[in-house]
Amino acid sequence: EDQVTQSPEALRLQEGESSSLNCSYTVSGLRGLFWYRQDPGKGPEFLFTLYSAGEEKEKERLKATLTKKESFLHITAPKPEDSATYLCAVQISGGSNYKLTFGKGTLLTVNP
Amino acid sequence: NAGVMQNPRHLVRRRGQEARLRCSPMKGHSHVYWYRQLPEEGLKFMVYLQKENIIDESGMPKERFSAEFPKEGPSILRIQQVVRGDSAAYFCASSPAGGRDNEQFFGPGTRLTVL
DSSP states (O other): OOEEEEEOSEEEEETTOOEEEEEEEEOSSEEEEEEEEEOTTSOOEEEEEEOSTTOEEEETTEEEEEOSSEEEEEEOSOOGGGOEEEEEEEEESSTTTTOOEEOOOEEEEEEO | OOOOEEEOSEEEEOTTOOEEEEEEOOTTOOEEEEEEEOTTSOEEEEEEEETTEEEEOTTSOSSSEEEEOOSSSOEEEEEOSOOGGGOEEEEEEEEOSSSSOOOOEEOOOEEEEEO
């Protein structure tokens, strides 16, 4: 069964304190790995898609990387407005390649 | 360009009533997906629809739940005879047709509370 595990469940940082969130996955074949941000009471907001090991993508203070077993979301010099739940999801290759399988998320809190 | 729209944002039903959740995809998107987020759980896939077609409903409970995406109008997720366990946030996502870069864009969700 396809599995996505995110760690840590919660992370508290001081403003400017860089860190990384982890997403490990076990799938039969990876089509794509997605990162989303979710604010309280809102829907997930798309951040990145990664397709192959070694791929990296950046957006402002965020950088996502991918290996054959896991993905990292690096947050450089975070600000309080980066506080949110970060979700990782995978799509598998094959017949149901549209279906997103999500992890439970990492709740990030950035204190001023 | 308006994003994915869902209504109502909050819905309260008593046990045994029906709940109807609506989703209008982004302009130009013809694929709609419904996901459910239970408390303390990750988002779970329910159903994938294209206009007038259900492509995959493998994640949807076989009883009481149904979904449609008519030729005209929004996609509807219908829950009959709701029970307390149906209380959750229901999210709709949409994507353009096909292609590798078919990121799914999510709406704000409908939070269903069953009393």
